[in-house]
Amino acid sequence: MRTLIIDDEKKAREGLKILLADDPRVVLVGEAKDGREAIEKIESIKPDLIFLDIQMPGINGFDVLGSISEEDWPIVIFSTAYDQYALKAFEVQALDYLLKPFSKTRFKKSLTFAYETFNTTQKATLEVKLKGLLDSYQNDHKENELIQGDEETESRVIVKSNGKVHFLDIKNIYWIEGLDSYVKIHLSDRTHIVKSTLKSIESKYQIFTRIHKSHLVNMQKVQMLEPYFNGDFFLTLQNDVKVRGSRNFKKNLPETL
Amino acid sequence: MIKPRLKSSLQVILPWLLFLIIDLIKKPKQNIGDIFFLWYYLPGYVIWIAITIPVYKIFVWTGKFSIWKRVGFLVVFGVFTGTLKVLLTQSFYLGSGVFFGKIPASSSFFQFIGGTFYLAEATIISWVMLIIFYVIEISRKYQDQSLETSKLESALMQASLQTLKMQIRPHFLFNAHNAIATLMRSDKNEEALEMLLKLSDLLRTSLNTFDRQLIPLDQEIAFAKKYLDIEMVRFEDRLEVEFEVCKEEESLFVPVFILQPLIENGITHGVSKNLGLSKIKVCASTEDNNLVIKIFNTGSLATNGSSSGIGLSNVRSRMDTLFKGDASLILTEVESGVQASLTLPLLKTAKTNY
Secondary structure (H helix, E strand, C coil), X not given: CEEEEECCXXXXXXXXXXXXXXXXXXXXXXXXXXXXXXXXXXXXXXXXXXXXXXCCCCCCHHHHXXXXXHHHCCEEEEEECCCHHHHHHHHHHCCCEEECCCCHHHHHHHHHHHHHHHHCCCHHHHHHHHHHHHHHHHHHXXXXXXXXXXXXXXXXEEEEECCEEEEEEHXXXXXXXXXXXXXXXEECCCEEEEECCHHHHHHHCCCEEEEECCEEEEHXXXXXXXXXXXXXXXXXXXXXXXXXXXXXXXXXXXXXX | CCCHHHHHHHHHXXXXXXXXXXXXXXXXXXXXXXXXXXXXHHHHHHXXXXXXXXXXXXXXXXXXXXXXXXXXXXXXHHHHHHHHHHHHHHHHHHHHHHHHCCCCCCXXXXXXXXXXXXXXXXXXXXXXXXXXXXXXXXXXXXXXXXXXXXXXXXXXXXXXXXXXXXHCCHHHHHHXXXXXXXXXXCXXXXXXXXXXXXXXXXXHHHHHHHHCCEEEHHHHHHHHHXXXXXXXXXXXXXXXXXXXXXXXXXXXXXXXXXXXXXXXXXXXXXXXXXXXXXXXXXXXXXXXXXXXXXXXXXXXXXXXXXCCCHHHHHHHHHHHHHHHHHCEEEEEEECCEEEEEEEEECCCCCCCCC
16 A cells, blocks of 8 residues: 655654554555645545544644545545544544554554455445545534645645635735735635735735735736825726725835836 | 621620620629619710721721821820710710709719729720721731632642643643654654653643742743743754843743743644744843743734633733733734733742732
C-alpha cells in the first residue's frame, strides 16, 4: 500500500515512520505537515492509505477529507491525541483510530485491518462510514474561516467553509468587504464570507489596497477611477463592479490613477 | 430562627441587662422588691437602651473622619451622651417624683442632677460603649477581610487548577507523551529523558506555587518558559519565542500564573491556527507607574476567539479581585498579529494595598 503520513508534529510523523519501516505491506510515499499540504499530496500522489491526524493548524483532518472528492478517498487510519468530538464521531461510524501514544501491537492491528480492507471489496463500506463521519462534522461545524497561510501560500487565500477548504488564487479576487469580524471576498463568479478582519488581510497580502474603512481592492483588477463628492471616489473593476473609496484613503492609490 | 430586626434589638438589650444584673449583685443590701427602688433604679437602663441605637448610628457616621479627628469627636461625643443621659434620667425623676408627690415641687432641677458623680459615671459608661462599638467595627472589618482573602484564595486555587488542567489538558499532555514515545522508539533516550523531566518540572511548579498570590516577574517568566519549552518540542520549527524584560522589571511582583494562560491563549488561537512560522513575543516595561506586559502572537483577532475564553476570563477576574479597577487586560490587533496588553500596578513587594 502506498502510504502517506499526515501530522503537524514532526515527532509524531517520525514515530509513524519508525513503525512503518519494517512492514513489507506498506511503501511510504510522502508526508504532510498540515492540512493544506495533505490535500495537495493526496490529490497528486493518490495514496492507498493515509495516517490522518485530526488536530492540525487551520485545516484539520476532517477538513482534509471534506476537500477531497470521494473517488480519491484513500483508506484512512485516524490518529488523535485527545479529541472528544472526533472520538465520539469515530465510535458512531465504527471507524478505526489510533490514540497517541499507541503501542506497536495496536498499530499493527490497525495496519492489518487497513490491509484487509485494501485487498477486499470492503472499501465501499469504509467510504459509507467516512461519508457519515463527514456529514455529521460538516453539520456541526458551519463556521467559515480564513486560514493564515505560510510563505508558500502567499499567492493564495485559503478559506474554509462548511468543512471544505478552498484555495483562492489572489489574482482572481476583485475586492474584499469588511463586515465587523467577517470579511466578504468577491471573486468574479462567487463570494466567500469568512471570519477575519481587513487589517489582517491587508498586512499579509500586499496586492490589496485599502480605499475605504471597509473596502480592500485588488489594484490589478482596477479599470478606472471616477471622482465623487468631497474627494471621495469610485473604482470601476474589470467585472464592471463599482467600489466606493473614501478621501481619507486616497493617498493609498498609486500615482498612475 | 430569630428575625434580624429582633436579633439586633436583643443585641442592644442583652448587654444592658447583663450590666444591670452585675450592678444588682453589687448591691445586695437593697430590697429589689421595693417600688421606690425600682422607680429609682430601672429608668436609667431604659434610657440607656433607648439611646444606644442613635449613638451607634452617629458612631458609624464618624467612620468617614480621619482617625484622630474621629477619636477627638468621639471623646467629646461621649461626654455629650453621658450628659444627655443624666439630663433625661433626672428629668424623669423630677417630673414623676413631683407628680407622685415624692419630691417637693419646689426642688431645683440642678440640685437633683446629683452632682458631678453621676455625670462622670454616665460619661465613662458612654465611652466604654463607644469603645465596644469600635471593637465590634474592627472585628467586622476583619471578618470582611478574611472573606475577601478567602475569595482571592479560591480564585488562585482555580487559576492553578486551570494551569494544572492546561498541563493535563489532554491534548497537550498526550502529545507530549507521544513525542517522548517517538524519541524512545528512535533510541534518543537522552532527549526523551530531558522532555520527561521538563514535563514533570512543569507539573511540580504549578503545584508548588499554590499558596502565593504574588511572585516576582522573573519567576513567572521562568514558569512560562517551561511551558513554552514543551510546546517548542511539539511545534519544533513552527514556533519562535522571544522575551524582552529588563533587570528592573524582573523583580516586580505580579499575580502568580498570570502570564502562562495568556501565552497559552496566543498559542491555541494564533500559532496552532497558522500554517507557517509563528511568533510569541513577551515584553515587560514600566509605563506611567504601571507595569505593562505585552504578549504578541501571530494571527488575527477574528481567530483569537475575541476576548472570551476561560483562561482570559480567569485572568480578568483575578486582576479585579486583586487590584480592583487598577489593572486591565486589552486585546488588540496589531501588524500581522494580536497583542494582549496587561497593565498592573507597580509592586515592589509581595503586598497589595487593595
